[in-house]
Amino acid sequence: xxxxxxxxxxxxxxxxxxxxxxxxxxxxxxxxxxxxxxxxxxxxxxxxxxxxxxxxxxxxxxxxxxxxxxxxxxxxxxxxxxxxxxxxxxxxxxxxxxxxxxxxxxxxxxxxxxxxxxxxxxxxxxxxxxxxxxxxxxxxxxxxxxxxxxxxxxxxxxxxxxxxxxxxxxxxxxxxxxxxxxxxxxxxxxxxxxxxxxxxxxxxxxxxxxx
Amino acid sequence: xxxxxxxxxxxxxxxxxxxxxxxxxxxxxxxxxxxxxxxxxxxxxxxxxxxxxxxxxxxxxxxxxxxxxxxxxxxxxxxxxxxxxxxxxxxxxxxxxxxxxxxxxxxxxxxxxxxxxxxxxxxxxxxxxxxxxxxxxxxxxxxxxxxxxxxxxxxxxxxxxxxxxxxxxxxxxxxxxxxxxxxxxxxxxxxx
Numbered sequence: 407x408x409x410x411x412x413x414x415x416x417x418x419x420x421x422x423x424x425x426x427x428x429x430x431x432x433x434x435x436x437x438x439x440x441x442x443x444x445x446x447x448x449x450x451x452x453x454x455x456x457x458x459x460x461x462x463x464x465x466x467x468x469x470x471x472x473x474x475x476x477x478x479x480x481x482x483x484x485x486x487x488x489x490x491x492x493x494x495x496x497x498x499x500x501x502x503x504x505x506x507x508x509x510x511x512x513x514x515x516x517x518x519x520x521x522x523x524x525x526x527x528x529x530x531x532x533x534x535x536x537x538x539x540x541x542x543x544x545x546x547x548x549x550x551x552x553x554x555x556x557x558x559x560x561x562x563x564x565x566x567x568x569x570x571x572x573x574x575x576x577x578x579x580x581x582x583x584x585x586x587x588x589x590x591x592x593x594x595x596x597x598x599x600x601x602x603x604x605x606x607x608x609x610x611x612x613x614x615x616x617x
Numbered sequence: 618x619x620x621x622x623x624x625x626x627x628x629x630x631x632x633x634x635x636x637x638x639x640x641x642x643x644x645x646x647x648x649x650x651x652x653x654x655x656x657x658x659x660x661x662x663x664x665x666x667x668x669x670x671x672x673x674x675x676x677x678x679x680x681x682x683x684x685x686x687x688x689x690x691x692x693x694x695x696x697x698x699x700x701x702x703x704x705x706x707x708x709x710x711x712x713x714x715x716x717x718x719x720x721x722x723x724x725x726x727x728x729x730x731x732x733x734x735x736x737x738x739x740x741x742x743x744x745x746x747x748x749x750x751x752x753x754x755x756x757x758x759x760x761x762x763x764x765x766x767x768x769x770x771x772x773x774x775x776x777x778x779x780x781x782x783x784x785x786x787x788x789x790x791x792x793x794x795x796x797x798x799x800x801x802x803x804x805x806x807x808x809x
Binding site: 440469472473474476477480481484485487488491492495496498499500502506509510511513586 | 734
């Protein structure tokens with residue numbers, strides 16, 4: 407293990423943009439493609455994901471001294487599954503219509519690689535405060551990524567944002583954008599755009615260093 | 618001997634399993650009533666669609682299970698029977714609409730399912746579940762790949778035969794169990 411571990415503030419900031427779980431790590435793409443046809447569904451997924459990620463990270467960090475190397479993945483999965491079930495029941499009780507709309511995607515948070523990767527990379531090795539900051543940053547990054555894709559898809563595909571009409575009445579809804587192909591098109595174009603901006607910035611930085 | 622070593626290294630997993638189990642039981646105790654109320658509300662709101670002409674319904678206990686009498690102006694027009702069983706991924710819960718004497722299906726609604734998105738979850742869509750409307754309960758329904766040719770056949774769901782057969786199986790079994798009792802309950806009604 408390396409001597410230097412990132413601090414809580416570094417972990418938090420890294421998770422948002424520089425190591426964004428969707429745009430930089432390409433993790434958790436199944437919910438990203440599936441629930442971004444509208445902002446409501448996307449933000450519910452982001453909220454449920456954040457709850458599970460923060461709770462699982464804090465708990466993993468608390469018991470990190472007790473983890474056995476060969477049983478750690480089992481412990482992570484068990485912890486994540488417990489919190490996912492709590493989130494699922496909570497949605498069924500208080501957001502019943504949304505719970506039905508998201509269907510199996512809430513239980514499927516159990517196999518979301520973003521969460522298990524944070525347990526493996528950060529919370530099983532660092533203290534509770536750092537683990538919570540890391541989970542908060544990554545959750546924010548996940549939410550921003552979902553929001554960016556859902557915004558494009560809902561506005562172009564349904565003419566609305568959070569269900570409110572934002573496009574003029576003459577706008578012909580591009581229905582394909584709220585269907586599965588729209589998810590791939592939007593993610594592909596936004597991902598390409600994000601990489602292009604990053605490459606351009608690195609080039610500029612390299613040029614200014616050389617000068 | 619290795620058993621003890623496994624237990625020593627695995628005690629954390631066992632302890633966490635017990636702890637999470639207890640926590641989930643607590644969550645269930647807190648939320649179960651509210652979730653049941655949500656399901657009841659959805660069931661009642663579906664009655665007019667499941668039994669055409671009905672403007673509401675009331676729960677009745679028949680043969681040990683809760684069914685819903687679909688009514689219009691105090692007259693029984695049909696029945697809505699909640700039922701469920703194992704699907705491909707998880708439990709499938711259904712609402713089955715039947716006419717007053719239980720001889721014809723008047724509708725089908727999927728109350729809960731976790732079938733594969735894009736394949737098995739097509740069972741919730743109207744084009745598929747609408748096929749059940751108007752089917753006679755005289756003989757069991759069968760799932761057919763391709764176009765149905767006779768009256769008791771239901772078109773399968775491409776790539777999700779198990780989901781389609783589960784739904785048909787649940788409907789057949791529920792009808793077989795309940796039809797006679799429902800018809801009798803309708804006959805015994807005072808104002809018919």
